[in-house]
Amino acid sequence: MSFMSRPVPPTADVVIVGGGVMGTSIAYHLAEAGVHHIVVIERGELGSGSSGKPIGGVRAQFSDPLNIELGSRSLRAWQDFGQRPGADIRLDSVGYLFALTSDQQTADFETAVRIQNSLGVPSRMIGPREAHQLCPYLSTDGLVAAAYSPTDGHARPGLAVQGYARAAARAGVAFATHTTVTGLDTTGDRVTAVHTDHGRISCSTVICAAGAWSERLGAMAGVHLPVRPVRRQLAFTAPLAPPAPRIPFTIDFASTAYFHNSDDGLLFGLADPAQADGFDTTWTPDWLQLFRTAVQRRAPALADMETTSGWAGLYEVTPDHNALIGRAGAPHNFLYATGFSGHGFLQAPAVGEIMRDIHLERTPFIDVTPFCADRFTTGVQTRPEIHVV
Incomplete structure (x- = not known):
């Protein structure tokens, strides 16, 4: 794979912050759709955050229709992972x-x-x-x-991260590991650059897939991502x-x-x-x-x-144990997929597709507007998910 620690590329079309299963899934789906000049920034090794869990459950048993759809579509992707993108994730469909x-x-x-x-x-x-x-x-x-x-079961998140990352790297995605984001430049309603401890990247789009660290990254862009x-x-x-x-x-x-x-x-x-x-x-x-x-x-x-x-x-x-998925109102080129409250691994394939479509301004397979980050301040309500494991 294409890894680097210094210097990072001076320019990119898309910078994805977070090299876990969410960040690598997004990178894979974007690259598969023909998006070029993608850089994934990861503060440690790929999958060293929450995706480092030894075994992750995969399921469609949720109480909310949106989570059910995300889980169900992802289950099909996990079942097909050996063909697309092509890796053994040790899926065991035990229910x-x-x-x-x-x-x-x-x-x-x-x-x-x-x-x-x-x-x-x-x-x-x-x-x-x-x-x-x-x-x-x-x-x-x-x-x-x-x-x-x-049809539910469990698989190995580390193998999924590597499977997505290898396929993304083959498609030209660059991975900057052991690299920390230190700030963002914004001009008007856009993020124009990402500062890291290994250099500055001018960019057209930033996607936050930083998991537990997302609130810090959002604050750099003036976007409130209520993740603890x-x-x-x-x-x-x-x-x-x-x-x-x-x-x-x-x-x-x-x-x-x-x-x-x-x-x-x-x-x-x-x-x-x-x-x-x-x-x-x-x-x-x-x-x-x-x-x-x-x-x-x-x-x-x-x-x-x-x-x-x-x-x-x-x-x-997040406060309601549902994810934050969408595009910020300002800066308009700041996208986010975070706050999964324990469900990130199992929903990663479907969310990778959705983030690809949001970036390309296509209509995703399902409306994720209820998961917008500002729902806690605008009065838009989601139903708290009853399954929190």
Whole structure:
């Protein structure tokens, strides 16, 4: 691939800030459409931010039609990734299983499943016994129902980043790694240049795909991107003997505790409700007690499993847990795709297409106006997404 650290090109048509799965997907889709002179700026290595997660879920099980459409279109792209752009991302279509423990949760998911089915997603509500058959670790004690979609699953974000980046590089995209944006020049209602610690780039368009760092970049352009960084942690069990059965990506909805297969064991995760905002990505395994407490009743065999290592990364969270996707009113050539609140990897293929179309002033396959960044100040309302894992 074409990597550089110094100097960066003096000019570009499009500068994409952020070399994770979103930035590389956007670069790939733009280059595939014939856009030239694209530079991707990444402060570390490609995929070193939130896309560094070892395993990422892919699904179309959401409660909001727009998120369902983004997830469903992306699922098809992940399934075809071996042909376009051409890379093995270790996609495992084991399904997603939400364990529900109250009548209200069940009613909410029944509504969501009806919407999903109307949009072609093969999800369904199932009873405790079938949920246990799909995931033998699940206890039926206190389990009211579950929501299951067989075409969901998980893949490897790092492999997806590399797949997109290699294809983009072959099409002429340049990648400036270990390069930090230090400022933007604006003239009138346009961004005219990006300043980095390795040089200045005059440009026609800037696209923010900077994840948890997006609020800082937006401020440089005078655009408010309400994204806050929140640490999320996960852990790996010791190798299991006998091996774990092949199970869906399973989530105890009430606690957000989740688990699924990972090589020779299981991966554990949970959204710690007390986690303070910040950019710290130190792995601190004390959160595991929250997980063990949560699964003591829901999947008791997991509560005492030995863990050997873990990972910490950043979610890029917005006030309503929905993404920010669109074009700024001013500067008009500042575009953004960020704030995915844990859903960025699974939605990246569809969002790459949408950002391509916004840049080329085409009509995207779906109207993303509800995800405009100024919805929090203009009164445009989106429905908060009920699934936040």
